Amino acid sequence: MAEQMSPMRESPVALADFADLARAVLPPEVWDFVAGGSGAETTLAANRRALDQTGVLPRVLCGVPTPPTDARLLGAVHTLPVAVAPMAYQRLLHPDGEVALAAAAGAAGIPYVASTLGSVPIEQVARAGGDVWFQLYWLRDRGLVADLLDRAEAAGCTALMLTVDVPILGRRLRDVRNSFAIPADVVAANLPTGRGSLAHAATPGVSAVAAHTGAVFAPAVSWDDLEWLRERTSVPLVVKGVLDPRDATRAVAVGADAVVVSNHGGRQLDGAPATATALPAVVDAVGDRCEVLLDSGVRGGMDVLRALALGAHGVLVGRPLLWALAAGGRSGAEAALSLLADEFRDALTLAGCADVVAARHLRTTRVE
Numbered sequence: 001m002a003e004q005m006s007p008m009r010e011s012p013v014a015l016a017d018f019a020d021l022a023r024a025v026l027p028p029e030v031w032d033f034v035a036g037g038s039g040a041e042t043t044l045a046a047n048r049r050a051l052d053q054t055g056v057l058p059r060v061l062c063g064v065p066t067p068p069t070d071a072r073l074l075g076a077v078h079t080l081p082v083a084v085a086p087m088a089y090q091r092l093l094h095p096d097g098e099v100a101l102a103a104a105a106g107a108a109g110i111p112y113v114a115s116t117l118g119s120v121p122i123e124q125v126a127r128a129g130g131d132v133w134f135q136l137y138w139l140r141d142r143g144l145v146a147d148l149l150d151r152a153e154a155a156g157c158t159a160l161m162l163t164v165d166v167p168i169l170g171r172r173l174r175d176v177r178n179s180f181a182i183p184a185d186v187v188a189a190n191l192p193t194g195r196g197s198l199a200h201a202a203t204p205g206v207s208a209v210a211a212h213t214g215a216v217f218a219p220a221v222s223w224d225d226l227e228w229l230r231e232r233t234s235v236p237l238v239v240k241g242v243l244d245p246r247d248a249t250r251a252v253a254v255g256a257d258a259v260v261v262s263n264h265g266g267r268q269l270d271g272a273p274a275t276a277t278a279l280p281a282v283v284d285a286v287g288d289r290c291e292v293l294l295d296s297g298v299r300g301g302m303d304v305l306r307a308l309a310l311g312a313h314g315v316l317v318g319r320p321l322l323w324a325l326a327a328g329g330r331s332g333a334e335a336a337l338s339l340l341a342d343e344f345r346d347a348l349t350l351a352g353c354a355d356v357v358a359a360r361h362l363r364t365t366r367v368e
């Protein structure tokens with residue numbers, strides 16, 4: 001697909017600035033689909049609050065020059081301890097969708113996680129990106145799951161991420177109020193249903209996305225399925241959507257290489273704790289036996305530092321990169337990732353860290 005180099009409307013000076021730019025260009029119901037959470041959006045708000053309340057104690061007189069920001073995730077070195085979170089239907093934001101965001105991530109030297117519900121086929125995304133991981137939603141049809149795994153492997157995906165926090169879709173009231181349906185020209189390109197999918201069937205008072213996932217996703221995924229996946233998969237395996245340390249420990253026992261402490265950006269169980277609140281207990285439980293990533297609410301380089309200081313090895317960033325995609329296609333996403341890199345380098349420097357590993361030894365304190 002031809003890359004569309006949309007000019008940026010204005011020049012953001014912080015990763016968070018892309019939200020306003022996106023809001024100005026997106027249809028309101030698409031803005032709501034991306035920005036919204038489930039229920040009363042309690043968890044959505046808590047994610048941000050808990051990060052804001054995480055104070056990091058800087059070290060001084062360390063005698064180190066500007067620190068490198070590179071980090072090892074799943075055995076490979078990246079330019080930042082950051083990956084692009086898996087997010088569905090990116091052509092809702094920009095005609096180039098996944099191709100543009102994967103290319104920007106590849107150029108920035110960080111992994112891009114391709115969603116099962118991508119609107120561009122995984123093969124095309126893998127060609128556009130650098131290090132591309134595949135995110136799996138367990139489907140009712142196990143044959144389809146096996147096909148997706150084969151396709152991801154053949155496309156060269158370097159890790160597999162199983163999302164475990166969507167037995168059903170959370171009740172996203174904005175989508176229900178908007179009777180939101182995915183426009184016909186944006187399809188779930190990895191699934192055979194395509195344009196005939198329930199995701200396009202606008203029904204008053206119904207989220208078509210919820211109706212579609214209800215029909216297609218397996219509702220009762222279990223530890224046995226994770227074991228099956230572990231046996232079938234040679235690339236590193238990541239379990240996304242863990243909050244309870246007991247589940248993190250069990251994932252390690254099954255052979256997960258990483259867990260993502262995530263509440264799906266506040267889009268699933270409304271009332272689940274903020275990820276910054278849940279993270280330390282998970283880190284304590286798994287020790288050095290697997291990597292721990294955090295997502296949900298990361299909005300800038302300081303949040304990456306906060307997550308590391310709380311014990312994470314890295315973070316996934318979601319919505320800000322969709323907003324950058326909406327604002328400027330590939331060049332918008334590149335600008336956002338470049339700002340994020342600058343913000344993170346400044347945060348590391350100001351905290352007196354010689355490198356990313358040192359950030360995991362910083363202490364935190366609650367800020368009111």
Ligand SMILES: Cc1cc2nc3c(=O)[nH]c(=O)nc-3n(C[C@H](O)[C@H](O)[C@H](O)COP(=O)(O)O)c2cc1C
Nearest residue numbers: 034085086087088115163264265295296297318319
């Ligand atoms: C529009 C949108 C679509 C998403 N689609 C998926 C998906 O297909 N698979 C998945 O595992 N998570 C999905 N997520 C959740 C993200 O991977 C991630 O957990 C969350 O967005 C992180 O929070 P943040 O957006 O506050 O950074 C989606 C999130 C958004 C906002």
